[in-house]
Amino acid sequence: xxxxxxxxxxxxxxxxxxxxxxxxxxxxxxxxxxxxxxxxxxxxxxxxxxxxxxxxxxxxxxxxxxxxxxxxxxxxxxxxxxxxxxxxxxxxxxxxxxxxxxxxxxxxxxxxxxxxxxxxxxxxxxxxxxxxxxxxxxxxxxxxxxxxxxxxxxxxxxxxxxxxxxxxxxxxxxxxxxxxxxxxxxxxxxxxxxxxxxxxxxxxxxxxxxxxxxxxxxxxxxxxxxxxxxxxxxxxxxxxxxxxxxxxxxxxxxxxxxxxxxxxxxxxxxxxxxxxxx
Numbered sequence: 001x002x003x004x005x006x007x008x009x010x011x012x013x014x015x016x017x018x019x020x021x022x023x024x025x026x027x028x029x030x031x032x033x034x035x036x037x038x039x040x041x042x043x044x045x046x047x048x049x050x051x052x053x054x055x056x057x058x059x060x061x062x063x064x065x066x067x068x069x070x071x072x073x074x075x076x077x078x079x080x081x082x083x084x085x086x087x088x089x090x091x092x093x094x095x096x097x098x099x100x101x102x103x104x105x106x107x108x109x110x111x112x113x114x115x116x117x118x119x120x121x122x123x124x125x126x127x128x129x130x131x132x133x134x135x136x137x138x139x140x141x142x143x144x145x146x147x148x149x150x151x152x153x154x155x156x157x158x159x160x161x162x163x164x165x166x167x168x169x170x171x172x173x174x175x176x177x178x179x180x181x182x183x184x185x186x187x188x189x190x191x192x193x194x195x196x197x198x199x200x201x202x203x204x205x206x207x208x209x210x211x212x213x214x215x216x217x218x219x220x221x222x223x224x225x226x227x228x229x230x231x232x233x234x235x236x237x238x239x240x241x242x243x244x245x246x247x248x249x250x251x252x253x254x255x256x257x258x259x260x261x262x263x264x265x266x267x268x269x270x271x272x273x274x275x276x277x278x
Contacts, residue, residue: 002064004253006102008033009088010045011057017048020087022067022079029060034106060103061091062255070099093247097232100251104258131181131269134213136206138187138231141250145183145229148257152264181267182217183260185250186210186230186238204236211239218245227263229256 006029008021024032036043037052044050063070070078072086073095081087090096131149135142188204217226229250230238238247248259 004062004064005066006060006062007067007099008045009057009059009084009091010050010055012050013054013056017045017050018084019046020067020079020084021046029106034060038107057088058103058107059088059091059101060106061099061101062253063099065098070096072096094230094249095247100249100253100255101259102253102255104262105255130179131183131264132179132217133183133185134210134217135185136187136189136210138185138189141185141187141229141231144250145185145260148260149183152269180221180225181264181269182221182226184210184214184217184226184228186214186228188231188233188236202235204233206230206238214239214242214245218242225267227260229260 004026005023006026007023008029010018010021012018021033033043033045037055037058040052042049042051068077068079072078072081072090078087078090078096078099091099091101094101133142133145133149135145186206189207189210190205191202192205193202214226214228223244223246227246227248228238228242229248230236232249232251246259246263248256250256
């Protein structure tokens, strides 16, 4: 059985008090940090007694490996890196393989309620309860996502499971003008390689039509209304030219649900976020 280790980043108004705390258990995290922090009580962090009022940011993530085994995108050790900004940005953008965000699991935020007064016209109501789901060939990803979404969204999903159906979204987009959010699933569907070196330089990539649909939806909906979930697989190359787009690893503990819930909530789509986490 794999052990889950948690890592905490605290940003304090006094910079010298900011930093990481690595490799703690869930019990220790709850007892020494999240419980006192959420209750507004002082807590000990790396030998200092901190006042939660002076904390400006908290990031919590987990891994199966100890923190010293985690690598930044440039292959520098995560633990020994001196640039906290790069460390945190890499975590928030899911660019550290084997590390998964779980801040909301321990520091619950207040969700925005959906407005109750809506016009008789169903356009506004549907815009708050329908999403595009675009996926490749990984059925387990799409099924898990749909199962999570159907706990929250009463209106049927506009679903694109097969890449060949991508044309349908382009041709019929006007019919789906009430849809205001999209989830794009990237999985290692294609193996690509230089024509002169098939064996040593091959890479796994998402299908190109899925990448095209991602770009299309970003253009139509905007970056704040699209989230990309990707399957973390060795030698799987996800696109890095969609600056500002929200990417999150599709991990086996369901931490991706917190990221999805955060984005749905910020766009006014969630009534009871607890349902998706059960």
